[in-house]
Amino acid sequence: MSEIVLETCGITKSFGNLRASDGISIDLRAGEIHAVIGPNGAGKSTLIHQISGGLRPDAGQVWLNGRDVTALATPARARLGLGRTFQISALAMEDTVLENVLLGALGASGRVWRFWSQVMADRALRERAEAALARVGLSEQMHTRTSALSHGQRRQLEVAVALTLRPRAFVMDEPMAGLGAEGSKTLTGFLDGLRAEAPILLVEHDMDAVFALADRISVLVYGRIIATGSVDDIRANPEVREAYLGDGA
Amino acid sequence: MIRERHLNILLLAGFLAVPLYALAVDEPFTITLATRAAILALAAVGLNIALGWGGLVSFGHAAFFGIGGYSMGILAFHAQNYMPLDLGFAVLEGTKSMPVIWLVATLTSALAALAIGALSLRTSGVYFIMITLAFAQMFYYFAISWSRYGGEDGISIYVRNEFPGLNTLAPIQFFGLCFAALLLALWLNARLVASPFGLALNAARQVPVRVQTVGLDPTRLKLVAFVISGAITGLAGALFADLNRFVSPSMFSWHLSGELIVLIILGGVGRLMGPVIGAILFVALDHILGGWTTHWHIALGAILLGVVLFARGGVIGLLCGPKGQA
Amino acid sequence: MSTILIIEQVLNGLQSGVMLFLMAAGLTLIFGVMGLINLAHGSLYMVGAFAAAAVAGATGSFLLALLGALVAAAVAGVLVEMLVIRRLYAADHLDQVLATFALILIFSEGTRLIFGSFPLYLDIPDWLSGPVTLPGGIQYPLYRLALIGAGLAVALTLWALIERTRIGIQIRAGENDREMIAALGVDISRLYTLIFALGAALAGLAGALVGAIQSVQVGMGEPVLILAFVTIVIGGIGSIKGAFVGALLVGLTQTLGSVFLPAFFRLFLDPATAMSVGSSLANMAVYILMSLVLIFRPTGLMGARA
Numbered sequence: 077m078s079e080i081v082l083e084t085c086g087i088t089k090s091f092g093n094l095r096a097s098d099g100i101s102i103d104l105r106a107g108e109i110h111a112v113i114g115p116n117g118a119g120k121s122t123l124i125h126q127i128s129g130g131l132r133p134d135a136g137q138v139w140l141n142g143r144d145v146t147a148l149a150t151p152a153r154a155r156l157g158l159g160r161t162f163q164i165s166a167l168a169m170e171d172t173v174l175e176n177v178l179l180g181a182l183g184a185s186g187r188v189w190r191f192w193s194q195v196m197a198d199r200a201l202r203e204r205a206e207a208a209l210a211r212v213g214l215s216e217q218m219h220t221r222t223s224a225l226s227h228g229q230r231r232q233l234e235v236a237v238a239l240t241l242r243p244r245a246f247v248m249d250e251p252m253a254g255l256g257a258e259g260s261k262t263l264t265g266f267l268d269g270l271r272a273e274a275p276i277l278l279v280e281h282d283m284d285a286v287f288a289l290a291d292r293i294s295v296l297v298y299g300r301i302i303a304t305g306s307v308d309d310i311r312a313n314p315e316v317r318e319a320y321l322g323d324g325a
Numbered sequence: 326m327i328r329e330r331h332l333n334i335l336l337l338a339g340f341l342a343v344p345l346y347a348l349a350v351d352e353p354f355t356i357t358l359a360t361r362a363a364i365l366a367l368a369a370v371g372l373n374i375a376l377g378w379g380g381l382v383s384f385g386h387a388a389f390f391g392i393g394g395y396s397m398g399i400l401a402f403h404a405q406n407y408m409p410l411d412l413g414f415a416v417l418e419g420t421k422s423m424p425v426i427w428l429v430a431t432l433t434s435a436l437a438a439l440a441i442g443a444l445s446l447r448t449s450g451v452y453f454i455m456i457t458l459a460f461a462q463m464f465y466y467f468a469i470s471w472s473r474y475g476g477e478d479g480i481s482i483y484v485r486n487e488f489p490g491l492n493t494l495a496p497i498q499f500f501g502l503c504f505a506a507l508l509l510a511l512w513l514n515a516r517l518v519a520s521p522f523g524l525a526l527n528a529a530r531q532v533p534v535r536v537q538t539v540g541l542d543p544t545r546l547k548l549v550a551f552v553i554s555g556a557i558t559g560l561a562g563a564l565f566a567d568l569n570r571f572v573s574p575s576m577f578s579w580h581l582s583g584e585l586i587v588l589i590i591l592g593g594v595g596r597l598m599g600p601v602i603g604a605i606l607f608v609a610l611d612h613i614l615g616g617w618t619t620h621w622h623i624a625l626g627a628i629l630l631g632v633v634l635f636a637r638g639g640v641i642g643l644l645c646g647p648k649g650q651a
Numbered sequence: 652m653s654t655i656l657i658i659e660q661v662l663n664g665l666q667s668g669v670m671l672f673l674m675a676a677g678l679t680l681i682f683g684v685m686g687l688i689n690l691a692h693g694s695l696y697m698v699g700a701f702a703a704a705a706v707a708g709a710t711g712s713f714l715l716a717l718l719g720a721l722v723a724a725a726v727a728g729v730l731v732e733m734l735v736i737r738r739l740y741a742a743d744h745l746d747q748v749l750a751t752f753a754l755i756l757i758f759s760e761g762t763r764l765i766f767g768s769f770p771l772y773l774d775i776p777d778w779l780s781g782p783v784t785l786p787g788g789i790q791y792p793l794y795r796l797a798l799i800g801a802g803l804a805v806a807l808t809l810w811a812l813i814e815r816t817r818i819g820i821q822i823r824a825g826e827n828d829r830e831m832i833a834a835l836g837v838d839i840s841r842l843y844t845l846i847f848a849l850g851a852a853l854a855g856l857a858g859a860l861v862g863a864i865q866s867v868q869v870g871m872g873e874p875v876l877i878l879a880f881v882t883i884v885i886g887g888i889g890s891i892k893g894a895f896v897g898a899l900l901v902g903l904t905q906t907l908g909s910v911f912l913p914a915f916f917r918l919f920l921d922p923a924t925a926m927s928v929g930s931s932l933a934n935m936a937v938y939i940l941m942s943l944v945l946i947f948r949p950t951g952l953m954g955a956r957a
Binding site for chain 3: 384448450452454455462466470471579590594622625626628633634637
Binding site: 160183241 | 516517519520521522523524525527528531532534535536537538539540541542546549648
């Protein structure tokens, strides 16, 4: 069994009476895509927030590369190798595409406290940023303002920014959201190859993509993981069929 | 549409030409007006770094302007009275040397900006606007009751401070100093915007969550911007005090904080020369409209309303189009 | 330090607190419902005071003067809302700050144009002047006592209006969910104008009431405006209850601070230093209070909004 890169151990989070995470333990191993699915309101966003550092769990820990990162804030987790993408693109809309990926390269390089040098003239940063753009196929739009990109291109850019970090693990929040069939297919192909570089924890609604990509699937319902297993296990699991897919699916 | 770069060059050339012309036709008052505009522009360039690039609506930049002013006032006061300043742990002579005064003004306002910024950045939105205002008010009331340095009446300095090799009493030479300081600040500003820090700050204003997920702390970026911003505005305060040879609590007043914001918005938020255009317009309007009627603030108010409601990019936005369409 | 002095100062603090509440209530409602920072609120206070002074000068009646203040401020509020403010609801805070700053300039210069630069005086009517004797033999000015009473009465009315009436329900709904009240068929733009007029009238009333114990002059609204902002920030922006608590806190801190802080420092400093340290701290006290509140509770004592 391959090495565990990212792991949550019994994380629990309540908002008032609502238990959004109820003792969630999942892990992400080197080389795999582990999909988390669940109906709306199952607590997927809360889970992602706790993994990326935006929310502190009430109980339980988050481990990254064998290190307990529960007490660390988002930037520290990012520096330790967590690459996250957002469901709703979080991009600097006034800036160019290149500037957005440069930001990622900058964060990864730690060279942000430079007040006098020209960021555009930094060879290493440029190469890293442009390489990420080339990989998602946005090289031609490099100097376009982000606000002028199509929705699909913004999704690609979202992934490109995470790539510049060269993370140890990806956490992707519905990367397919709002993409057409064609776009989904392209991105699916891309993510398929990406898993060799770093494993992906994939929260996704697009079931075609999930079934095509996932090595393992965990099903989250009302803050609890009700099943984890291979695609076939999950398809066959009666509890999942009842709770999530609906009987007869 | 005019290219922003061309407009900037034109503007600086004009800014330099007016006092030179005034010198030729012997109108020292015009030189003083230009000096005033240069100093206000410098103060607003400082604020623009926090406001335009950092997105920090500071309604308390008068705090730094006043601290710069009082740094000058206190140092020169002790020098002109031959009365050393006893700090308890050290005794300092006062000084009439501008470079020393500027250094002190810049450092003390940077320090104040660090403290105020660190506390204020715990909040955001309206709360940030209000807490920065509150800090400036604290300084205002402190200055009013600081009887050692004149309380409400402030401090008068009899002779303008000195700069090695220059006669600062000659209006054109003092203008030169202020203009040079402004150019320096603009250069710093331009470098900053193009630097790695500038890129990150720009993103921290727009999408702080993104900045966090690439491993950077947006609050720290904004804090550093706030400190640089406060230091520049503080330097402007010291120059302003030297222009008037007078410091008073009114340098801390919230009107001043408001006016600095006004200058920036008149010219264009987050545009390099926005504060410069704003300051020139403001001083010119003050002089021209103020010459016609004592009630010129009505006109100023109307112009401001017009800018907010109909010309949101300010003058630069009108002339060069929206930001980022270089 | 006698008990009488303490009671007197507490009453003074309450008096300035409830007057501050009249200002703060409007500000906080306008922010809470419309999301607008209105710097020009102090101008409406000034309009109220000038209108009262003018009406009192013409008719000699204090009650008519108060009525005049309410009407003038409300009308000014409605005009400003319809001409300018309405366009700012969707704008960012920076634009709001700037536009309402511009309104201050226009109001202040406009008032100076009409009334000149010299302060006007509004006299306390005979039936409210002179001291009263409180239980315990404390002599206290009747007018100030009346201010406390009036302020509390307005606070109660406002509470009843918001908690018990249809308009109040709409206002509360407006704070929570704008689309919702539009969906319920409420005319939002009329509701906003109404709230603005209400806030303006309260500010005008405060201006007139306070104008009788201070002079009526251009710029009188600005210190009050800043204190009112401090008040609502302490209380939590958008919360009327917070504004009330904040106003009393600010009023008491300011009044008690200016009397007791110098006295306190006299215990261990020489009188001159004590006076100067004490009075500067007293002036700074409310701002220190506000920063402390924000540092420990970044959204104010009763604020929920981030």
